[in-house]
Amino acid sequence: NISDNIVRTVAGFLNADGGTLFIGVSDDGDAYGLEEDIKLTRRKDLDGLENELNQLISFSVSKEVSAAKIRISLPKFQGRVIAKVEVMKANSPVFMKTSRLQNKFYVRIGNATNTMSVESAFNYISQHDWSN
Numbered sequence: 001n002i003s004d005n006i007v008r009t010v011a012g013f014l015n016a017d018g019g020t021l022f023i024g025v026s027d028d029g030d031a032y033g034l035e036e037d038i039k040l041t042r043r044k045d046l047d048g049l050e051n052e053l054n055q056l057i058s059f060s061v062s063k064e065v066s067a068a069k070i071r072i073s074l075p076k077f078q079g080r081v082i083a084k085v086e087v088m089k090a091n092s093p094v095f096m097k098t099s100r101l102q103n104k105f106y107v108r109i110g111n112a113t114n115t116m117s118v119e120s121a122f123n124y125i126s127q128h129d130w131s132n
Contacts, residue, residue: 016108
């Protein structure tokens with residue numbers, strides 16, 4: 001669920017105007033950090049966490065989009081390691097591949113990521129300015 005939430009938010013940013021996702025920070029701005037998550041990676045270090053985040057995103061939204069439009073860093077915030085995922089606006093619609101291998105279209109509206117029906121996605125795609 002957390003993995004799907006991350007890539008869903010990234011896809012929503014790509015299909016809107018871009019944005020920044022902070023992982024390891026609560027909605028009220030307090031850092032809870034990713035130290036426990038680091039222990040769950042194969043390599044059990046910061047490089048391993050960054051690598052697994054990159055793999056998760058590039059599997060879900062394509063390597064080309066991930067390489068060109070997404071930057072991941074692991075800064076310290078309030079003394080804890082967090083992930084900062086900077087997402088630029090995509091040049092064309094991005095469909096997210098979920099863990100069930102379904103393609104979904106997400107867009108960021110305000111502070112929420114929303115899935116769109118086929119009809120809504122078609123209308124949004126045809127009316128959205130994809131130029132950067």
